[in-house]
Amino acid sequence: MNRKTLVLPAVVGLLAPVLAACGGSASGSNSGDAIVVGTTDRFTASKDAPAPFDPAYAYDVGTWNVLRQTVQTLMVQPRGDGQPQPEAAEKCGFSDSGNERYSCTLREGLQFSNGDAITAKDVKFSIDRARAIKADSGVFALLSTIDTVETRGDREVIFHLKSADATFPFKLSTPVAGIVNPNDYEKNKLRDGFSVDGSGPYTVQIEAKDDTVVKAVFTKNPHYTGQLKIKNSKVEMRSFETAAAMGSALEKGDIDLMTRSMTPAQITKLDNASGGNINLNEMPGLEIRYLAFNTNAPSVKSTAVRQAVAQLINRGELVSKVYGSQAEPLYSLVPATITGHSNAFFNRYGDPSLSKAQTLLSKAGIATPVKVTLHYTTDHYGSATAQEFEILKNQLNKSGLFDVRTQGTSWDKFRPAEQKGDYDVYGMGWFPDFPDADNYLAPFLDKDNFLGSPYVNTKINNTLIPDSRREADRLTASKSLNQIQDIVADEVPVLPLWQGKQYIAARDDITGSEWALNSSSTLQLWELGRGVSE
Known part of the structure; x- marks a missing residue:
């Protein structure tokens, strides 16, 4: 059993006043069996929380890690951390000296996963919807510095802020700022249940039992246009009741990778072991x-x-x-x-x-x-x-x-x-x-x-x-x-x-596991592959 330690660049907490770049399109995918990821995160729809995967409601690391695969944002936190980079946007940046007006130009040819074209009006709809619903999860507060959202033509979105906010580019990389289709999401009502639709790198099919998710199957979105390079065709996420059950599944080969939450004892055991076919990655x-x-x-x-x-x-x-x-x-x-x-x-x-x-x-x-x-x-x-x-x-x-x-x-x-x-x-x-x-x-x-x-x-x-x-x-x-x-x-x-x-344990035929979590615990399933590393 091998142990690998990943040290990310020391850029945490540093922001630039202007961010502008052009991202590349999605590329690469090795076909084959789905890569199976284990988690102890539990996703339940209830009377108190009927819409766990609605971007206007979701506000915990588990639900966000479903949304980050499926709902695209204007900006994205890059591999290895650092300043956010354009994702659904072609370029973004503050357009005034006081950091109170932020403009983004959408990529050409953006589409939702069903093939519908994405325009600036869809971005405005999505942001205004989250702000108007004001879900009791409190996630809308991330957008609290926005005064108004303006569109110019089909591709330009301008955010007029109430006050200067140098952290605003980061906020546009969070799922509450995800772009949703007005045909799938009502303007003033949360979308109950587990359905998720967007324009991210994957589409998702949810299997639930007794209002609890059993597994989520992520399939590469053929309409995706963004900077992420998708290294697999399908990832299956399975939810386990206990870390012990998850660890047993990894040892048996029923799953390929496990992440949060492993127990301290499991991590210590994997860290101290030698030989075998499971790698433990420790990350900041x-x-x-x-x-x-x-x-x-x-x-x-x-x-x-x-x-x-x-x-x-x-x-x-x-x-x-x-x-x-x-x-x-x-x-x-x-x-x-x-x-x-x-x-x-x-x-x-x-x-x-x-x-x-x-x-x-x-x-x-x-x-x-x-x-x-x-x-x-x-x-x-x-x-x-x-x-x-x-x-x-x-x-x-x-x-x-x-x-x-x-x-x-x-x-x-x-x-x-x-x-x-x-x-x-x-x-x-x-x-x-x-x-x-x-x-x-x-x-x-x-x-x-x-x-x-x-x-x-x-x-x-x-x-x-x-x-x-x-x-x-x-x-x-x-x-x-x-x-x-x-x-x-x-x-x-x-x-x-x-x-x-934070830690990830993966079988040794899985590549990219060292990049599968960033420092904010964002799960980056697109980094995973099977076989020999590039």
Whole structure:
């Protein structure tokens, strides 16, 4: 069993004020049997989430990784990361000095997978639709800096922004900005169920049982026009209930590749093995885990209670006992490898301290022990989550200042309950929409935030986030970004825990697996092939 490590270019967090290029057309495809990919992501349609694959609704890494194969965007994050490049567009760029007007020209001959021509009006329809529906997933907030969308002729789209936004090219590479056909998607209503249609590199056929996806079969789209080079004709994605079942399928040869989420034990076993026919690829990751607080809930409404939790949590112990070398303690919402990161929580709290936590609660007049439940999802971030929350519970209970219990819930029930404010404290993970510090701050703190959090800080929302977006040079933006991180560490609406690496395990006749995930955990199925590498 061989182990390969991929190091991506060190360009994370860097943006250019103008982006313009011409992409190549899709090329190459080796036919043969479908490449079979395993995942533990579960896709369920329910009363609370009836449209999991609608670009105007979907907002988690699993559903996005279905949409990125099928729904085309104007821009795309390139192989190996870096600045976004034109995809459905022939060229894009800011057309003013203030980064408030962004223009794109579509490629000639763009078609949806059914052969319908794509025009600038379809792009406008798609963007305006997501903004108007305002799905409770919060994904529409990625487009919040748009004021109006203008079209000129069949191929030119102009975005007039409310304020400068240097991160806007990245936002146009996310599935919420995906181009959909008005004949398939209603203007003011989500498309229920699992059907997906677009102009991306693949079409998809979904097999579902009891409103849950069993497998998705991606077939090369003959009408695709873009810069991606598709190296296979068909990929099948199978959803497994457990990482153990997925790993067994890989060993038997029932699947060719497995990705999120493998257990720490599986990764360690593959890493230490020698010989065999399975390769483990370790890749830089930008995934983070954190605790979020409903700041209106009586148990944690006091800032002192949240600060005391921050003062007691031992990230080093948590990581070493659960994830080992596969994760690192994180002291900010912004990962250490992103431009603009600061160790705000360590600077504020230092090492874990019982006496300091006691002082915080005593000064605020908080009676102890504080009773609280830590909620987590049992099936979305891997089976190690349960162990992680037991350790968090024990750390807090050991202090005598808290009386904590834990509660695990499946993702299809967990996420709607969290959005409704049913949980006082809950654990979440974040896979970035794009690799910039803004995407680790605004989604949790800005108006219409992803969590539906009641927490509001007017300085962050009205001054610091807008100021940071004016700076195309992200190093220059660091001053505003660091101030945001300091405020978060002081008021603790969220509490960062760790930053993880990411892995893919593939049988040795599969090529391109080292490129199949980028740092934002975007699954790039078009990179996979079978046989000898090019």
